[in-house]
Amino acid sequence: MHRFLQRILKKSGLDDRSAPDDFTWHAFLQKVSAIIEDYEEDRYLLERALEISSAEMEALLASSKESFRQRMEALLRVIPDLIFYIDEEGRYLDVLSHGKEKLLYVPKEQVIGKTIWELFPEEYAHIFDTAHKQALEENRLVTVEYAMDIDGEKEYFEARIVPTYQKEAGKRTMFGIVRKTTSEVRAMEYLKVIRKIFKEATEGIMIAPLDGSKPEMNEAFYRMIGKERDKLERFTMKEFYSMFPKNIGKNIENAIRSIGNFQGEVIIKRERDGDLLTWLTIDSIYNENKDAIYYVAMLTDISEIQKSRDSLRYHATHDKLTGLANRTLLFETLDRILPRTIRQKEIGALFFIDLDNFKEINDNFGHKIGDLVLSESAARIESVIRETDLFGRLGGDEFLLIVEDIQNSDHAMHIAQKIIEAIRKPFEIDDLEFEIGASVGIALFPEDGKNRDEIVQHADMAMYRAKEEGKNRFEFFSKKLDLKSKIHFQIERMLKDALKHNGFRLLYQPQIELETGRVCGVEALLRLKEEVGEISLPSHFIPVAEESNIIHDISRWVFEECCRQMGIWQRQHGISDLMMAINLSRRQLLDETWIDFVVEKLDEYEIEPSRIEFEITETTMMKTKKGGYKMLKKLQALGCKLAIDDFGTGYSSLANLKHFSLDKLKIDKSFIDDILTNESDLAIVRASVALAHALGLTTIAEGVETAEQKALIQTLGCHEVQGYFFAKPMDPADLLEWIRK
Numbered sequence: 001m002h003r004f005l006q007r008i009l010k011k012s013g014l015d016d017r018s019a020p021d022d023f024t025w026h027a028f029l030q031k032v033s034a035i036i037e038d039y040e041e042d043r044y045l046l047e048r049a050l051e052i053s054s055a056e057m058e059a060l061l062a063s064s065k066e067s068f069r070q071r072m073e074a075l076l077r078v079i080p081d082l083i084f085y086i087d088e089e090g091r092y093l094d095v096l097s098h099g100k101e102k103l104l105y106v107p108k109e110q111v112i113g114k115t116i117w118e119l120f121p122e123e124y125a126h127i128f129d130t131a132h133k134q135a136l137e138e139n140r141l142v143t144v145e146y147a148m149d150i151d152g153e154k155e156y157f158e159a160r161i162v163p164t165y166q167k168e169a170g171k172r173t174m175f176g177i178v179r180k181t182t183s184e185v186r187a188m189e190y191l192k193v194i195r196k197i198f199k200e201a202t203e204g205i206m207i208a209p210l211d212g213s214k215p216e217m218n219e220a221f222y223r224m225i226g227k228e229r230d231k232l233e234r235f236t237m238k239e240f241y242s243m244f245p246k247n248i249g250k251n252i253e254n255a256i257r258s259i260g261n262f263q264g265e266v267i268i269k270r271e272r273d274g275d276l277l278t279w280l281t282i283d284s285i286y287n288e289n290k291d292a293i294y295y296v297a298m299l300t301d302i303s304e305i306q307k308s309r310d311s312l313r314y315h316a317t318h319d320k321l322t323g324l325a326n327r328t329l330l331f332e333t334l335d336r337i338l339p340r341t342i343r344q345k346e347i348g349a350l351f352f353i354d355l356d357n358f359k360e361i362n363d364n365f366g367h368k369i370g371d372l373v374l375s376e377s378a379a380r381i382e383s384v385i386r387e388t389d390l391f392g393r394l395g396g397d398e399f400l401l402i403v404e405d406i407q408n409s410d411h412a413m414h415i416a417q418k419i420i421e422a423i424r425k426p427f428e429i430d431d432l433e434f435e436i437g438a439s440v441g442i443a444l445f446p447e448d449g450k451n452r453d454e455i456v457q458h459a460d461m462a463m464y465r466a467k468e469e470g471k472n473r474f475e476f477f478s479k480k481l482d483l484k485s486k487i488h489f490q491i492e493r494m495l496k497d498a499l500k501h502n503g504f505r506l507l508y509q510p511q512i513e514l515e516t517g518r519v520c521g522v523e524a525l526l527r528l529k530e531e532v533g534e535i536s537l538p539s540h541f542i543p544v545a546e547e548s549n550i551i552h553d554i555s556r557w558v559f560e561e562c563c564r565q566m567g568i569w570q571r572q573h574g575i576s577d578l579m580m581a582i583n584l585s586r587r588q589l590l591d592e593t594w595i596d597f598v599v600e601k602l603d604e605y606e607i608e609p610s611r612i613e614f615e616i617t618e619t620t621m622m623k624t625k626k627g628g629y630k631m632l633k634k635l636q637a638l639g640c641k642l643a644i645d646d647f648g649t650g651y652s653s654l655a656n657l658k659h660f661s662l663d664k665l666k667i668d669k670s671f672i673d674d675i676l677t678n679e680s681d682l683a684i685v686r687a688s689v690a691l692a693h694a695l696g697l698t699t700i701a702e703g704v705e706t707a708e709q710k711a712l713i714q715t716l717g718c719h720e721v722q723g724y725f726f727a728k729p730m731d732p733a734d735l736l737e738w739i740r741k
Contacts, residue, residue: 084176087168090116090132135161136172156185204299208237210292224299226270237295243268260284277303321371322378325392330400333390334452337404341446348445349412351401352459356437356471358397372429380422416440416474437472439463448477491544494532499553503532506561507729511722514714519739521579524562525729551585560601565732567605584614589628609639617645636661647688665692669703676708689716
């Protein structure tokens with residue numbers, strides 16, 4: 001309006017500021033009225049302007065209020081906190097919880113108008129009341145931290161009490177801003193745990209920033225790298241890499257740079273306390289731009305694990321009894337050195353050593369004495385070989401010696417002789433004295449084989465050759481031995497096939513009582529069927545069977561077949577008085593289950609034990625001794641008869657007759673063949689018969705082929721005979737026909 005008057009005055013020329021007189025003033029007023037009337041349009045415009053400005057102001061105010069409300073809602077929506085408007089009595093006047101109603105302890109409509117004492121348990125209400133009073137009294141922000149169990153979960157909160165100058169119903173007011181801090185609290189607790197783990201972990205941990213600042217390391221890390229915290233001013237990853245063996249640190253650094261991590265066994269070279277074997281893991285930590293900002297290295301001391309691994313490895317590769325290398329280590333070594341020997345055109349030798357007569361010591365004096373003999377034998381052999389040679393126990397009383405880089409076969413021969421001489425000396429153990437020997441087979445490599453199996457097999461063959469040649473000696477492998485081994489293998493395979501496919505048969509040779517001429521018994525003789533192979537005589541295949549342990553199954557088949565046949569003769573033909581003579585091998589005398597098998601089959605086929613006569617050679621008795629004695633006594637207690645076979649061809653004959661309670665003495669065919677022309681054979685037969693009579697034994701001569709031999713043997717007082725003069729070995733049907741005739 002003031003501006004409007006100024007404009008009128010200006011237009012009327014009344015802009016003089018001096019005070020007018022009465023006339024002038026009256027004229028002025030009239031003139032103003034006239035001007036106003038003249039300028040009614042301006043007045044109208046003024047009124048309209050004022051009206052419009054008022055409406056716009058109201059619209060602007062309304063718009064401003066709406067904008068403020070929207071901004072407040074947006075602000076409350078993004079603020080994670082709950083905001084409460086509270087009076088000094090702790091009464092909730094308003095709750096600003098847009099979009100966060102689920103965080104309320106109770107629904108919003110139940111909060112407004114209630115006091116803290118009505119909403120919370122007393123302990124919490126007391127905490128809040130104290131904070132409210134403190135904020136109002138001191139007129140400042142007060143912060144309270146507390147935890148509450150909500151829906152079975154422990155939740156953490158932080159409340160900030162802010163006093164205001166606003167009053168409601170005459171009471172002072174405050175804002176309560178509550179934030180849920182569970183995740184932060186748990187994160188802090190987690191960080192505390194991490195820090196504790198970092199500090200107290202037995203693993204060494206290093207966190208190395210890539211900005212060049214000093215890495216952070218725990219005590220275990222300092223200990224493992226062999227450095228003290230207070231004496232280590234600075235430490236970098238480059239220094240860390242330098243603590244590993246040459247090139248290892250460089251390889252680790254390259255791995256980190258290329259793929260961002262490394263893990264593996266490494267040895268830390270320490271200035272004191274010696275080297276340390278560790279398992280190292282290094283990982284890169286990346287920022288949001290995928291740039292590496294930290295390296296985290298972890299060291300685990302695996303020296304004790306390595307000791308355990310070494311111990312396990314030792315026990316897996318060494319013989320428990322002697323401490324020598326076992327089969328595993330021996331074969332691994334051969335596999336490793338053979339290619340090198342071939343490549344470098346050197347000569348090596350494998351010695352296969354077997355103790356002679358050790359079995360008798362074990363059988364007669366027990367495993368304790370046997371183990372002491374084995375240990376002493378191993379020590380003796382070790383004393384005459386080089387430390388660089390690998391000597392080990394293959395199993396039982398068999399040993400292997402691997403010697404690299406020998407000059408020639410004479411060198412190998414010299415080593416074998418020293419071994420034999422070392423074993424030849426008497427053993428004195430527990431007031432007992434033993435004398436054993438060593439048979440040594442030698443195979444040179446790569447001449448005698450280019451792989452482990454060939455070398456071991458050829459040395460084994462040479463060792464068996466040494467035993468066949470008299471024991472306590474050495475033999476080199478030769479092509480001739482190889483041929484013999486192949487024949488041995490063929491026979492072994494043939495025997496196994498015969499067991500699987502019913503390839504054996506039994507023939508029976510009658511035994512005649514000289515005084516009455518009656519058939520008193522038969523001897524069961526094993527043969528291979530013609531379709532199995534050309535080898536049919538037991539003298540050709542029984543030694544192979546005994547060496548390969550096939551004799552165990554063959555002997556059981558023979559005994560059961562004999563029992564089965566006797567049962568047929570007894571039930572179907574009324575023949576119940578024949579004695580069945582069956583050869584017994586060394587394996588059966590040492591087989592503790594043999595007696596149970598015999599009892600089982602006798603019961604199964606209803607055979608009287610007294611009709612079974614087991615024949616044992618002198619050599620078999622000497623080789624089994626203590627173990628054989630026990631089995632023979634069990635067979636005799638069962639009621640079976642015992643005969644000594646091939647009498648006079650073995651050794652210690654009189655000692656055998658003294659120790660064994662025998663029933664029959666069988667004179668070997670070799671003495672009968674020339675009894676008519678050879679005075680020595682005649683004297684041996686006469687003495688054998690006389691000795692048998694003196695001991696109360698029945699005598700039987702085998703291999704009688706002429707009437708003259710029969711007559712002479714009868715005059716000497718022999719009780720029984722068998723041989724081609726009476727009958728050849730026959731199958732069961734032919735035998736029955738022969739008996740009838």
